[in-house]
Amino acid sequence: MYQRILDEVDVGVHAVDETGKTIIYNKKMMQMEAMDSQDVMNKNLLDVFMFKEDQSSTLVKALQEGKVTSNVKQTYFNNKGREITTLNNTIPIFENDQIQGAVEIAHDVTKLERLIKGNINRNGALRFTFDSIIGGSAAITDVIENAKRATRTSSYVLIVGETGTGKELFAQSIHNGSNRFSGPYISQNCAALPDNLIESLLFGTKRGAFTGAIDQPGLFEQANGGTLLLDEINSLNLNLQAKLLRVLQEKTIRRVGDTKDTPVDVRVIANMNEDPIDAITNNRLRKDLYYRLGVVTVFIPPLRDRKEDIPLLVKNFISKYNELFQMEVKGLSDEVKQSFEEYDWHGNVRELEHIIEAAMNIMMDDEATIMYSHLPFQYRSKMHVKDRVTPVFSIDTFLKDQGTFTAPLKEKMDLFEKSYIESVLRKNNYNISKSAILLGLSRQSLQYRMKKLNITIE
Known part of the structure; x- marks a missing residue:
């Protein structure tokens, strides 16, 4: 019955005698460490597990110092070299004031550690710089030059581009080109996790905040001194966006369940795959967060442009x-x-x-x-299919209206482009999004052309 109870509890239990030999090793501990009981039982702890140079076994430490430790994170390796991370409560066992052994109650945080480590890259692990961006067109070289200017400061950056345009590539390039290149770079997709988990992951948790909560730093703390990329920022719910705005403004974070604020020095780069104005209009992005994030805004052109x-x-x-x-x-x-x-x-x-x-x-x-x-x-099946805009007026009519054939080609082309865009805008009641679709352009590209050609909407 004693063994059955130990195997049913949802925490790892590992006990050693005064020599460091394992005497209790429950089923949960076996699962956490991917070990069999026969590999551990009646063997010295240090003969089975390996520990990093800067860490020692919390069980051995309890034997040597006779002190109780609570919520100590420990990373070590099993007999196959697999990395394990646990959060331990370790208690020395006394009899007649003599240490007779120690017992450890362990919670598995290996998956959470891998999730965080999977998002963190040091400068040596980052793949992309501005030299990685391929293209010689004016559309992309202008964006590259604007993004390079953003490396001179630590201002927040908003990168806008359709899916597949290379937003992550630009974000890494900005980080690698900045004076934060030696600091951590963390990338987190905001749409990949539910709201309750993304909040804990971003801001961290305080022990006791909810059932199973432990003292855990969030990604903002992990990114201190470096860059935090928040991908698909518009997928965060509006309450989380408000909390994020507070962090950006005050440069402090408050862990979930905590009452104190912790200063953080983090450059935030946010990505979006839709026009920010559309996101604000459709209540997917807070206007104040957009203004705070968009200190520097980089619009990546789609490949069709x-x-x-x-x-x-x-x-x-x-x-x-x-x-x-x-x-x-x-x-x-x-x-x-x-x-x-x-x-x-x-x-x-x-x-x-x-x-x-x-x-x-x-x-x-x-x-x-x-x-x-x-x-x-x-x-x-769709490669040769392309929607074409039906001309709303003919070239002959356009030239007749202009009344001269002596102007340079570029000047006539600009006049035609301006007339054509104005005509499509009128046809769509000056709706930018609908006009852009009809013209086969992105909303940003249409707005760029309108500004260049001095087209205004009355």
Whole structure:
């Protein structure tokens, strides 16, 4: 019955005698440490487990010092070299004032540690710098230059771009180019976890805040001195956005269940995959948070607005997968090149890479050119399909209205573009989003063109 009770409790129990030999090792402890009872029982603790140089066994410490320790985090390795992290309460056992052994009650926090460590990168582990961004078009080089300027300060940055445009790449590049490059870089997708967990993960928890809560630093504390990337910031509920705004303004955090504030020095970079104005209008983003985050705003253009970069991107992806797959693919057929030019690339650069990778997976070893037949079926079925805007007036009518054929081509092109955009705006009652869709542009690109051409909405 004694053994059954030990095996039923949902905490690890590990006890040693005065020599450090294991005398109790329950089922939960076996699960946490991925060990069998026979590997541990009646063996000296230090003969079975390995500890980091800067840490010692909390059980051995209890034997040596005779002190009770509470909520001590310990990371060590089992007999197969697997890393284990536990939160321990360790108690020395006395009899007639002599230490007869020690018992440890352990909570498994290995998964939480891996989640946090999986988000934390030091400068040596980050893959991307501005040199990693491929493209020579004006659309992307202007964005790169603006992002490079953001490396000079620690102001908050908002990166806006459709899915697959490379927001993470820009965020890492900004961090690596800043004076925080040697500090931690933490990336957290705000849509990946439920609200109650994301709050604890961001701000940390105080022991006793809720059942099972332990003293645990959040990602803001983990990122102290470095950069915290919050991906899909618009997926946070509005209450969490209000708490985040407080942290950004006061530069302090308060753990869940705590009453004291802790100062933090963190540069926050936030990502969004939709227009901030649309998010605010649809109550997915607080206006005050947008103004606080958007001190520096980087709009990454979609691939359809920089199609001249496709050849460079294709060359890079072919080179990448040639090395991975041990192939010697040289390029694309003319038909594939044309279809790439016609396609709208709703999945952006990521979609282009996936198409190249998929095509190279089905090519024969002796084939050197990606043919149209190599492309995945789901893309071939829509590659040549492109919605085109029906002209609302003819070129002849436009030229007749202008009344002269002596102006330079660029001047006429600008006039035509301005007239065309104004006509589409009128047709859609000056709705920017609807007009952008009809023109095949992103909302940001349309607003950029309107500003350049001095188009105003009355």
